[in-house]
Amino acid sequence: MIDPDVLLGDPYPPETAELRVEFDFPDDAEHDYYEIQWIDEERNYSFGWHQDETHPDLGKCHFQLDYRDETVARKPAVFHDSHPVNVLEQRLSLVPSVLELVAWENDRPGLSRWPPHDV
Template identity: 35%
Template sequence: MSDDDPPVAFDGGRPRTRKRILYQLNDRLGHEPGVEYTRFDPGRTAPTGLVASIDSGRLLGVEYPAPAATLEVRWSPRSGWKDRFAIQWYERADTASDTAVDGRDRTLPEGYTLSCGWHQDDHLNDLGPAHFQEEYPDGSVERYGVSFGDVNPVWILSECLANLPNRLRTFRERLDE
């Protein structure tokens, strides 16, 4: 094998890079208060994503109407392009409470569980490559352009975790309207 392979021939998104990213994201989640456990999806050998079980109050640092949630992370790195990823928050139906603990009386519609998250891919490019999306009870989706800058995957996940309390508060306010 020659020593002067052009840079484009390196891994750049192939198995080891994708797997290493997910393992790093898994470690990052493991250091976040409120992440109860994580698992690789479909498994630790050829993972394409991560699923984290969340104690909402501990993660968000505030009392929160839905005490349990799931964070799903999917990451598909690409060489020379923006990585494709999704960091999605799903609240769990069986534990969602009807009344916010701050005394404000609110109910989420029957059968609806709150779902939102950050996505980056090649679509919806008017908003830019990345957006935050909110999924509403009527099936509609609102998307807001987001820019992460030239940073590594663990940085992106960390920014999202830092912004999650604000995003959820704003989304719930909109749901309330």
């Protein structure tokens, strides 16, 4: 668990959030795979970036917003870098701007607009 106020520099409604980071280096893939997911268990939603073999129609990587057990939005994402440390740093820097885009309507998250800069 992480303290969102420390990462974001601002108060965040839940006191804790989870940041799941997974990297995989398949021998038969042309690039590394990763999943970087911000998880807000209190409100039962998450968002993050996935670079894997799924959804090739969206490009090398995509952004995904999930609520409960359902994907609410899935959008193409910018391929920033191939080095895992650089990818993690770049994606973490985007968390505050993505949090501003998550709009709640009828107790369900959605994206107020898309795309934000360099997502």
